[in-house]
Amino acid sequence: MSTVDSPPAPPTRTTRAAAATADYLDQRTGVGNAVKEFARKIFPDHWSFLLGEIALYSFVVLLISGTFLTMFFVPSMTEVHYHGPWAAMDGVQMSEAFASTLRLSFEVRGGLLMRQIHHWAALIFMASIVTHMMRVFFTGAFRKPRELNWLVGFTLMILGLLAGFSGYSLPDDVLSGNGLRIADGVARAIPILGSYISFALFGGEFPGTELIPRLFTVHILLIPALILALIGLHLLMVVLHKHTQYPGSGRTDKNVVGYPLFPVYVAKAGGFFFVVFAVIALMAATMTINPVWNYGPFDPGVVSAGAQPDWYMLFLEGGLRLMPGWEFVIGEYTVSMNILVPGVIIPGILFTTLALWPFIEAFATGDKREHHVLDRPRNAPFRTAFGVAFLTAFMVLVLAGSNDLIATHFHLSINDITWTFRVLLFVGPAIAFWITKRICLSLQRKDRELVLHGHETGRIVRFASGEYIEVHKPLDAHERWLRVQHEPRRPLEIEPAEDSRGVRRKGYRIDAARRRLSKVFYEDRVEPVTPAELAAAQSHGGHDALPLAQEERHEELTAGASGSRHLAPEPEDTEGTQGTQRR
């Protein structure tokens, strides 16, 4: 921040008042130190760092609109007859929860808008959590020291799912009742404990009369409190670790390059809150969401075509739709694989993998160092490919959950779609993995090519001898640094099973497992250009010097192990007016 120091203007009335207030507060709370510390905190600048903020702000919108809704919603399953402006429900018997939702929508001024803001904000909340998680995953931001914060974020996502499910079940309409019936079915599919869990949840046989009040407490008290606490922890850890930064000249694992919180990010983030609120309000004002008056009050005997959960639960619905009706009977107990697999086992596998990924990757790399510079996704081909394969499986399940709409809108047979997705659930991720890995490796080769030969200029020069060459423009120092700054990742080498005297080494087996995993991760790789390769390419302008460079690099690596690990000269000047802080 290089603001030019101008002679201070004479204090106006406003500034004097502000200074006096600040001084009053500081003398009594000592808040000045904290403000000073926070205001000067440096954050790196990138649009993708705002994805998590969308989640935070949509949560604030959820709290505001949710508070409004609690003033009018009656969480009760008492049966009443509705009389109101909505003709299609006039005189219909329904629970008080549903009747109050109708009143809140049609009779409370601004009620429908608030309900729609709340529901759209919930969809945006989950969508932004997922995109934020993708950003963190694909850039490797979960690596040490942020593994625990990944877990906190993961828990927040699960809590978001529960908040959404408990929330859209509250109006007690047909659609949400269908969802609860599925939840009941999944609970019952759990061997031995199933019926007990179901009866405990519903206070007796489904649907009972106790569920809505229970869900209400969970939805407005328990889950929001947990989410708030964990958001606090999540942000606290961001401050403690300091934010990660994308690779670039001047950025290392030991510093943070960016702008101070005050005034830059206070303005940007504060403004962004209003942008998020505005987008949600715009959607709520123009697009219907969850029209419960279409579905009608819950009746266990009714289900309508197109009954699906909100998008973030759709993958579970997809699993259920894909699973063949397998079940078997042991003694007098039925084991419902048709529900157990898609309802418990598939989400179990997906979520466990996601939660444990930082630890799986740390095991494969054996890397115990801190990482604050993010990976470019191409430089971690296995991770990137795995992430894309994971998303592909998720997408296939989401689409399978929408199979009836795909059938009607594209004039296809629902049976063919189901079979296609059954196959794709296994084949799709494998293909996606292979393609993504190839793309990553190709991009890395492209980077090498650029560093070694420079940009093509399209200028052809003919020598006196008759030889033609194309002139290549070398990369500038910043461009080059971006492409050579990362470390090569190689499969781990481990110590032998027995020492020189033939005594078996403790911990060999776990090391062997680590080596196998590491080989899976890093066997296929393209390494960044080394200074020697670069020098060879620049001085000789040909490829013939390269084999020699391979040997030099080994020395380079071992020599540099203690100090800087950068394999190419780093540009001296940092760009623009950004500030730098040590970690």
Added chain:
Amino acid sequence: MKALAARRHHRSAPVVLLLLALLLTGAVYAIAQPASADAAQAAASESDVAAGQKLFQANCATCHGVSAEGREAVDGGAGGPSLIGVGAAAVDFQVGTGRMPAQMNGAQIQAKPVQFTQDDINKLAAYVASLGAGPAIPTEEQVDPSKGDAANGMALFRTNCAMCHNAVGAGGALSQGKWAPALDDTTPTHIYEAMLTGPQSMPVFNDANITPDEKRDIIAYLDEQRDGSPGGLSLGSLGPVSEGLWAWVVGIGLLIGASVWIGAKSS
């Protein structure tokens, strides 16, 4: 009596008795049969029936046979069911929605632009109705949405119809490429006729199952849906899938756009 007693062992006596019994049964059935069955017949004149027959033979006989007796599909060729007794309502629905004459074979006959004038459709209906008793085209009053009870219609619709046609009649998928069509543009008369005749995969909801008044309630409920959604754009009334799609496309789309803008904004 003596003459009767003398001839009762006559060898043609059983045949005469059988004929008399048949005549009696026919006569009783003619009196006892549902009145609606010949309502259209009564309205249709002889000339309508004759004109309808001509239209039928020119446009329908290829599949349904020259006397509407139906034809087996041979070697993948055209074939169609017998139309004797399907009634005028079935003709008015099938031809009036453009499903008939059928364009092509498939999982289900598709609706397309109507091929005949209402006058011709009425003649065809008169002809088919003359072949055998069947449900008649409902009257204006029977299908008038303003005379129905939308709330009762809602209850009936979601119990009987929503599992295929979606909660507000936006349509849904059936097995093997068949589907339950959206009802947004279907006229009240066609909705009534569909319930009465059960076209294609749809079951028949006869007057004992859903009474004529209840049918009108259902029509009233569907009519309610045409005023648009109080919440704004209906997004096709397709439920959470389309909501989720728009949340990603519009919501996350705009917000990522805003993020890029804020991120690119020089500090």
